Amino acid sequence: MQFDPMRPIWLQVMGEIETSIITGARAPGEKLPGGRDLAMMYGINPNTAARVYQELEKAGLCETRRGMGTFVTEDAERIAGLRTELARQAVQEFIKKIDSLGVSKEEAIKMILGKE
16 A cells, blocks of 8 residues: 555555445454554554554444454444445545536536536
């Protein structure tokens, strides 16, 4: 993974894991790699990996089971909610960019639909 030097690494790793959860690449209830393994996978500090899991847990996307590890939440409603939230953010970013280019929403819709 190429890290963006303008954003905290833990946010970038967290974002990648979130995406894997909402797209179904990681199934509900699936065991996530241990903290050290996650650190090695991404070439990050183990403390950064621990922060990723702490933040994912705060967001309700994973849970740590004592002595067993960290698992993807089985709360399908929470996963669907995050998917909707991230989609809304993407749409808002798209609209901002389109507006900055001077393209109307109507023109943008035509472009999206392949009618222009």
